[in-house]
Amino acid sequence: MMLTYSAAEAVLAGMYGLDANVQEKAFRARLKHLKRLGVPLGSNPGRGTKIWYHDEQVYQWAFCLELAEFGIDPTSVVGFIRDSWADIFQHFNEARGRQGEEELCFCSEPRFMAAPLSGGGIGFEYSWREAGRVRVDGVRRALVINLTAMVREIDILRVRADSTQERSDHNG
Structure with a gap:
């Protein structure tokens, strides 16, 4: 399904x-900053188009915004998205198919201070786990994003944005 910028912004x-x-x-302004940094990937059609x-x-933006909720620098987030998007998107599609099943979560033990200092990239190792298998025993810090819940919410908000857009198209 496709959305205009205003509908995508309303969903987000x-x-x-x-x-x-x-x-x-x-x-x-936050969305425009992400666009200047390159998210959504490959979306630079020029002014007025x-x-x-x-x-x-929309998933790319949503995932970036979720990571921003944890206070992660947008430049690091966009670099991570560029490097890992194929895997992340595959799991968004899997999460969409899990409605009513065990929810799928993105899990990370961020190491933002240590990784750059040791030459180990941006410090964003991650894994995918079912919600019931997310454990933090013995882990000092964890970042968990429930992808299934995110997809469900985006789907609901998209229907709302689509119906609002259709009403404004018919009235204007």
Whole structure:
């Protein structure tokens, strides 16, 4: 399914419960910053060209925003997305198929301070686990994102954005 920029923005803002005033200012600036850094990947059509966003591109933004919720620098997030997107997107598709089953989670024990100092990349080793198998025993820090819940929420918000867009198309 494809969305206009405004519909994609509405879906993403809805994930964080943002009102229209915040969406029009700070949140839009955050999305534009991600675009300048290269997310969604390969989306640079030029000024004035109407862009339609596929699920994959909305997922890229959503995943970046989730990592931003943990305070991770956008430049590091975009580098991680560039390097790992094929695997992450495959798991988004798997998560979409898991509705009603065990939820799929992205799990990481971030090492942002140690990795760059030791020459080990950006410090973002990760794995995929079913929600019931996420364990933090003996782990000092963990980053967990429930991909199945994220996909479910995006699907619900997309239906809402589509219906709002259709109403405005018919009224305008």
